[in-house]
Amino acid sequence: MSPSAHVTPLQRASDTEAASWHQVVAASTAHDMPGVLAPSLGQIHAQLTQPALGSRRLTWLATTADGTTVGVAGLRLFTSPSQQHLAELELTVDPAHRRLRTGSLLLSAVVAACRAERRRSLVATAAADSPGEAFSERHGFRRALILNHLMLRLDELDVAELLRIADAERPGYRLTGWTGTVPDELADTFAAAKNAMNDMPVGDLDYGSVAWDAERVRAMGKVVADRGDTLQTIAAVHDDGTVAGYTEILIPQGLPPRVQQYDTAVVPAHRGHGLGLWVKAAMVRRLRAEHPGVVEIETDNADDNVHMLAVNHRLGFRSYRHTREFQLDVPAT
Structure with missing residues (x-):
């Protein structure tokens, strides 16, 4: 099956791009984790535009031919001396556009960036028994820690x-x-x-x-x-x-x-x-x-x-x- 989306790096998020990012995250949260509050649009906008502590951030959008955002990925690159081997992934695909290689395309871009940044460890979080957990294991991630919320x-x-x-x-x-x-x-x-x-x-x-x-x-x-x-x-x-x-x-x-x-x-x-x-x-x-x-x-x-x-x-x-x-x-x- 040919890719249904095109992945591009996001240099600095506009209000429109932040809103699109929020829509993807909100749809995914509602589908995968009923009862869990999705971050607000304001929180997403701040996450994409404000600097984080002890890290810098790379981001990507996956869009269809008509410009619709169907997937997003963020990579946090830690800058503390003992964490310069480490990166943290956030990857979300709109439930209506899954199983079309969108997540795999985003992950490929992220892994390439990890190599370019000389990061040997990529960590990610997924809800237990969720599509995100299955995606992680299918792409070679190993279980490392269980968190009790x-x-x-x-x-x-x-x-x-x-x-x-x-x-x-x-x-x-x-x-x-x-x-x-x-x-x-x-x-x-x-x-x-x-x-x-x-x-x-x-x-x-x-x-x-x-x-x-x-x-x-x-x-x-x-x-x-x-x-x-x-x-x-x-x-x-x-x-x-x-x-x-x-x-x-x-x-x-x-x-x-x-x-x-x-x-x-x-x-x-x-x-x-x-x-x-x-x-x-x-x-x-x-x-x-x-x-x-x-x-x-x-x-x-x-x-x-x-x-x-x-x-x-x-x-x-x-x-x-x-x-x-x-x-x-x-x-x-």
Whole structure:
């Protein structure tokens, strides 16, 4: 069968191209993952036009002869020193145009770019038991990690238990919080705490690590703000002034009813004091007070991250779907 689409690189997305990209993603999400919220047009536009942290992005469109966009692909090229071998793929084909080699054509362009950029590891995410999973395995990707996605509905909370956890004293520690970029007086110690994320379970992914410093955490705050989203942080600070643990929530632009959990981490030297549960409970309390329109928090954990899964279940998070992380080892030639 001859190709039904033509693949071209996208240099900088126009409003029309961003809208076409959004249509493909929304149609695919509704078809493959009923009940999962697709990103908004504003989020897609920001993703395509705003710089990301610690990476740069290549994009492609697959269009039919009449100019209709039927598939999209984005390739995130990581720039951190220990991740320069790594690229991350997002590939979506409109359900009405599948099985016409559109996905294969997009993937061929992506793999060629990986070789040109000297990337040996290409990672991708697909919903469990979805067409994306079958496509990945058919094209030589191997399963590397299972992610358990959980949801907390704020209207179903055990509020008394939440407040008991959030208000509990942790001798030697205090809670603090901020919106957006970390305050200057905590920037260095917050960056040191961010490095605790490097020991989270990543299965068989060749993911590398990220070195956080004050400059990088400030850059993260700017990236989130520039794309119109809001980042809220709650941290546990030790009596010596260092950040011992923290949790982050991303509130997408437009204040939708569902927000996203970002990082939660406790510095190894401070583990065993219940700080992860403490900061997450305090964050939920803050969301209820400041953003009453928020009704759901979504998070995900590796299936073997037993400790964080236990923390989330204690707060009332419940599993509602799984995704799988895949990796393709890209040959040099």
